[in-house]
Amino acid sequence: MNRLDDHFDEVTGLLYLEHQLDPEHTRAVSEHLASCAACSGLLRALESESLWLRESLTAEEESIPARLIAAPERGTIQWGWVAAFGLAVGGAYTLWSGIVEPWVARAQQAGFTQGYLLTMLFFSGASWKGWDAMRSLTEFLALATLGTVAIWFLRKHWQRFTTIAFVMGALVLSALAFAPSAAAADIEHGNPSYTLPAGHEVKTDLIVAADRARIDGDVDGDLISFSSSLTVNGHVKGDILAFGAEIRVNGPVDGNVRVWGQSLTLGSAVAKNVMAWIGAAEFDEKSTVGGTLTMLSGAAELNGKIAGDVLAYVGDLSIGGSLGHDVIVRGGRLTVGPNAEIVGQTKYTGDREPEVSPGAKLGSAIQYTVPKRGPDYTRANYYLHRVFFWGASFVFGLVLLLVAPGFFADTEQASKKIGPAMGFGVLFLFATPIAALIACITIVGLGIGISALFLYLIAIYSAQVFVGSWLGEQLLGSGVGIGAAVGRLALGLAIVRLLTMVPFAGPWIHFVVIIWGLGALVLALHKRMGPQVAAAA
Amino acid sequence: MDRHQTTGAMSEAELAQLLSQVRAGDPDAWGELYRRYAPAIFRFCRRVLPTREDSEDATTEVFMKVRQKLGTYDSSRPFTAWLYKVASNHCWDTLRRRRIRQDLETGDLDTLPLEHPDPSQIERLQAEHTGKEVRGGLAKLPDRARMALVLRYYADMSYDEIADTLGVRRAFVGVLLLRARHQLRDALSGTAAAGAQKASAGGKS
Numbered sequence: 001m002n003r004l005d006d007h008f009d010e011v012t013g014l015l016y017l018e019h020q021l022d023p024e025h026t027r028a029v030s031e032h033l034a035s036c037a038a039c040s041g042l043l044r045a046l047e048s049e050s051l052w053l054r055e056s057l058t059a060e061e062e063s064i065p066a067r068l069i070a071a072p073e074r075g076t077i078q079w080g081w082v083a084a085f086g087l088a089v090g091g092a093y094t095l096w097s098g099i100v101e102p103w104v105a106r107a108q109q110a111g112f113t114q115g116y117l118l119t120m121l122f123f124s125g126a127s128w129k130g131w132d133a134m135r136s137l138t139e140f141l142a143l144a145t146l147g148t149v150a151i152w153f154l155r156k157h158w159q160r161f162t163t164i165a166f167v168m169g170a171l172v173l174s175a176l177a178f179a180p181s182a183a184a185a186d187i188e189h190g191n192p193s194y195t196l197p198a199g200h201e202v203k204t205d206l207i208v209a210a211d212r213a214r215i216d217g218d219v220d221g222d223l224i225s226f227s228s229s230l231t232v233n234g235h236v237k238g239d240i241l242a243f244g245a246e247i248r249v250n251g252p253v254d255g256n257v258r259v260w261g262q263s264l265t266l267g268s269a270v271a272k273n274v275m276a277w278i279g280a281a282e283f284d285e286k287s288t289v290g291g292t293l294t295m296l297s298g299a300a301e302l303n304g305k306i307a308g309d310v311l312a313y314v315g316d317l318s319i320g321g322s323l324g325h326d327v328i329v330r331g332g333r334l335t336v337g338p339n340a341e342i343v344g345q346t347k348y349t350g351d352r353e354p355e356v357s358p359g360a361k362l363g364s365a366i367q368y369t370v371p372k373r374g375p376d377y378t379r380a381n382y383y384l385h386r387v388f389f390w391g392a393s394f395v396f397g398l399v400l401l402l403v404a405p406g407f408f409a410d411t412e413q414a415s416k417k418i419g420p421a422m423g424f425g426v427l428f429l430f431a432t433p434i435a436a437l438i439a440c441i442t443i444v445g446l447g448i449g450i451s452a453l454f455l456y457l458i459a460i461y462s463a464q465v466f467v468g469s470w471l472g473e474q475l476l477g478s479g480v481g482i483g484a485a486v487g488r489l490a491l492g493l494a495i496v497r498l499l500t501m502v503p504f505a506g507p508w509i510h511f512v513v514i515i516w517g518l519g520a521l522v523l524a525l526h527k528r529m530g531p532q533v534a535a536a537a
Numbered sequence: 538m539d540r541h542q543t544t545g546a547m548s549e550a551e552l553a554q555l556l557s558q559v560r561a562g563d564p565d566a567w568g569e570l571y572r573r574y575a576p577a578i579f580r581f582c583r584r585v586l587p588t589r590e591d592s593e594d595a596t597t598e599v600f601m602k603v604r605q606k607l608g609t610y611d612s613s614r615p616f617t618a619w620l621y622k623v624a625s626n627h628c629w630d631t632l633r634r635r636r637i638r639q640d641l642e643t644g645d646l647d648t649l650p651l652e653h654p655d656p657s658q659i660e661r662l663q664a665e666h667t668g669k670e671v672r673g674g675l676a677k678l679p680d681r682a683r684m685a686l687v688l689r690y691y692a693d694m695s696y697d698e699i700a701d702t703l704g705v706r707r708a709f710v711g712v713l714l715l716r717a718r719h720q721l722r723d724a725l726s727g728t729a730a731a732g733a734q735k736a737s738a739g740g741k742s
Contacts, residue, residue, distance in 0.1 A: 005652060014718075015711045018697055038653060045656035048720065052663045052691065053608055057584060057672035057691040065578045071571030071600065 008032060013043050017050065022248065089152045112263075195229075196234065215251070222255065239272075245279075256291070266304070275309070283321065292325075309344070330371070338362045375501070390497045397465035407524060408469075408485075414523035415470035415516065422512075425485045425519030463517025468492030470520075560607055571600055574617075578624050584675060584687045589682065595631060605643045609718055611700070621692040625702045632680045635711045659722065666725050674724040682717035689714055 003173030008016075008029055015021050016029045033040050048420065125283040145202035186204050188194050192211035196202065200217035208215075213227035215234050222238035222309060232240065245262040249270070262279045266287040273291035280299045283289075295312040302310070303320040310327045317329055320337035326344035334348050338359030346366045348354050354366050375382050401408050433456060439449030472488025475495075477526045500510040547555070558566030577598055582592035602623055610619050666674070675683050681703060687704060688694040700707040 010654060011711050011715050019713070041656040042653050045659040046656075048663060049659055052720075053671070053686065053690040053721075057675075057687060059581065059668045059672075060576070061578060061669065062583060064579050066595055068575055068593055071568045071575070187547075292682050362633035368590070380726060529567060 006032070007039050010042065010046070013039070013046055017043060017047055085196070087282055122205055198234065285321065287321075303339075334366075336362070336366075377503075379497060386497055386501060390494055391460075393493050393497070394490055396461065397468070397493060398486065400462065400465060401485055401489065406484075408466075410527060411466045411520050412469045412473065413526070414520040415466050417484040417520075417523065418516065421519030421523055423515050423519065424522040425515030425517070428518055428522050429460075429515055459521055460514055462521060463514045464493065464496050465489065465517070466520050467513045467517045468494075468496045471495050545562050555610060556607065556610070556616065557613070559604075567604065574620060575600065577617075578620065580689060581621065581624055581687065582628055583685055584672065585625075585692055586631065587676070589633070594622075595628055599627050602627060618694070618698070620703065621688075621694065622698065625692065625694070626689055629684060629702055632684070654722075662722055662725050670725065671721070674721050677724040678717060681713065682720050685710070685713045686717045686721065 012021070012025070016026060019026075019377075021029065021372060027042075033043065084247070091174045091280065098210045107271065139270075186202050187207045188210070193213070194208050194210040196206070196217040196219070202217070202221070205221035206215075206219045207224045207429040208230075209229065213225050213231070215223060215232045215236070218235040218237070220237050223232065223236045223240045223242075225242040227244045229244075229246045230242050230244050232251050232253075234251045236251065236255075237254045239397070240253055240257045240259070242257075242259045243261060244259075244477045247259050247261050247263065248265045248267070249257060250265075250267045252268050253270045254272075256275070257266070257270050259273045260277045264276050264278045264281045266274070266281075266283045266289075266320070267285065269288045271290045273293070274289050275294045277296045278300075279297065281295060281297050282301045283304040283306075285303050289304070289306040289308070292308035293306050293310045293312070295310075295314060297312070297314045299316040299318075300312065300314045301318045302322065302323070305322045305324070307324040309325045310323055310329070312327075312329045312331065314329065314331040315334075316333045317331055318335045318337065319340045319342070321339070322341040322343075324343050327342055327346040327348075330349045331349070332350055334350060334354040336342070336354065336356040338357040340357070341361040343363045343371045345364050346362065348366050349371050351370045351371070354368055356366065357363070382399050428467075433453065436449045436452040436456065439452060439457070469485070469489050469492050472490070472492030472495075475491060476484070476488050496513055500506045500513070502509065555566050555570055559570050575596060578598045579592060582595040582599070585596055586592050596645065603620065605695060606623065610616070675686065678686070684703060689697045694702070696707055696710040699705075699710050699713075703710075703713070705713060
């Protein structure tokens with residue numbers, strides 16, 4: 001017993017009242033009580049407090065809710081899960097049939113004959129055989145949905161580390177999915193440079209990560225390069241996939257060329273298609289492209305021969321060579337030189353009129369269109385699309401709400417901290433892609449980098465859901481239950497959608513919504529992961 | 538207090554009979570067991586969990602667990618004690634999963650005031666607050682404090698059972714309960730102060 005001026009303390013009093021003291025202490029307290037009015041008074045107060053607590057807590061003021069009247073049966077179907085799964089599958093189907101499939105069809109028309117969207121987007125040829133197991137994107141989405149549902153069920157057993165386990169699980173799965181690709185190729189790390197000498201031949205795919213890479217020899221499969229500078233003089237029998245500042249292709253390529261970088265110089269024959277996201281591109285007189293050219297570029301000169309269509313978004317495009325099919329150009333400026341020949345139709349959308357040299361041979365006159373700035377508010381389709389976009393974001397939000405109600409509520413709460421959310425939003429909006437790209441460049445982290453970018457895009461899309469939900473709460477109040485949450489979500493998203501349609505201010509409002517929602521998401525994730533990390537430490 | 542807060546009285550023999558029927562898979566017996574105990578378990582969950590929806594879900598889930606685990610119930614112990622144990626474990630797990638901050642409560646006694654509280658102040662709080670206000674004040678308490686009070690004064694659990702459920706040492710249970718009482722007194726005093734302020738503001742206007 002702790003004594004203070006011979007009185008016992010409050011804990012001892014409580015333990016005495018609840019018969020939790022050993023006999024010796026009980027006797028001492030009893031003896032003290034006989035002669036101490038102050039302690040007796042305290043004990044009486046504690047005792048009556050105990051009684052008061054029991055009466056208050058055991059009062060049967062609430063009747064059992066109607067939904068609890070019937071006893072639960074074993075194997076009761078969790079309708080929330082069924083609904084979430086159904087919505088997820090429905091959402092995936094809508095995404096597939098409404099957006100992905102038409103896009104793939106269009107891309108196939110443009111000459112991208114790879115079957116699968118992800119393969120086509122990022123990778124090509126044998127090095128990405130890991131994805132070939134996925135018969136279609138729908139299968140992938142269905143698997144992802146099932147995986148999410150499975151992980152969510154399993155999380156009940158993961159008392160701690162849930163979020164970490166989820167993220168790490170996703171990353172590990174991604175890494176596993178990407179692993180076969182790396183195993184199928186010859187991987188070279190230049191230190192700092194890598195050269196494949198002339199006369200040498202790599203019998204499989206070649207993946208190169210180096211400061212400067214020079215390929216004078218032949219590559220039997222695909223060439224994938226993450227190099228600041230890449231020069232290809234040898235023969236590549238597969239595709240070239242290159243990320244880098246300066247890319248020169250002077251040797252023949254039997255497959256496709258796909259590049260992301262600062263500059264591309266093509267001086268040889270490419271049997272199939274060329275796709276380039278590039279600062280500046282130059283196709284010299286000796287260059288030929290057997291298929292199509294798709295290009296997003298600051299400036300480009302096309303002086304060689306291109307057999308298929310040309311689809312280009314180019315700031316300044318100069319055509320001096322021979323184009324065997326149609327040309328669709330959107331950009332700031334189009335110059336057609338005296339030696340140019342365009343067999344098919346040419347459609348050009350740009351601020352300035354095209355400059356066509358009198359010597360140029362054109363299959364038909366250039367169809368010139370001045371681009372319209374901003375959305376066309378007079379078209380009914382514009383509003384119809386807004387409604388579709390609202391519907392898509394609502395379904396997405398609904399799935400989030402049903403699959404992860406706790407996390408949804410956390411993020412909704414975090415949205416209320418507008419300042420910190422905005423701050424984190426700006427930070428992560430810019431820092432995440434940089435970090436992901438750095439991960440991509442270091443080959444080992446390619447899977448992680450691409451997964452991170454994928455999650456980043458999902459997070460950006462989710463931003464509107466959380467801000468919308470917050471907005472809904474401001475207007476409708478914070479009623480409890482799923483119905484109220486769905487109502488808040490629907491109304492809030494509609495208002496966000498309307499606000500982003502406001503001329504001039506709309507895009508800025510959209511930007512603010514993204515950084516706000518993204519920041520709230522980061523805050524909510526941090527709250528969830530923080531203590532678990534601390535607990536693990 | 539009687540921890541057997543059930544609908545209608547039932548002798549031990551009747552309960553044993555009912556439980557054996559439930560174990561045998563009799564749906565009517567299961568319905569009867571549920572009808573008797575669900576209200577008490579719902580009220581228990583209601584006092585521990587933050588929302589009514591949570592309590593409804595938890596009640597259903599507790600009974601699903603009861604049905605699964607009934608085979609492990611030791612009939613030499615009171616059934617309600619076992620039932621509350623299942624419910625409290627479930628609710629505590631739910632709270633722990635959701636808790637976003639680490640509960641920093643430890644076993645030290647230093648955080649409790651050594652001076653005697655003023656008994657008249659405790660008695661005044663009791664006189665000024667209804668049971669509903671007490672339950673409202675309870676909702677403002679940290680999870681562990683709220684849980685401790687409900688386990689002790691609603692489910693009538695022993696100190697050993699409370700220690701086992703909350704994962705604390707038995708010697709710490711008394712401290713935990715007293716600290717929870719202090720927190721509840723503070724929460725109610727705050728309500729009283731706010732109420733008095735409101736009344737005074739209303740009187741002035």
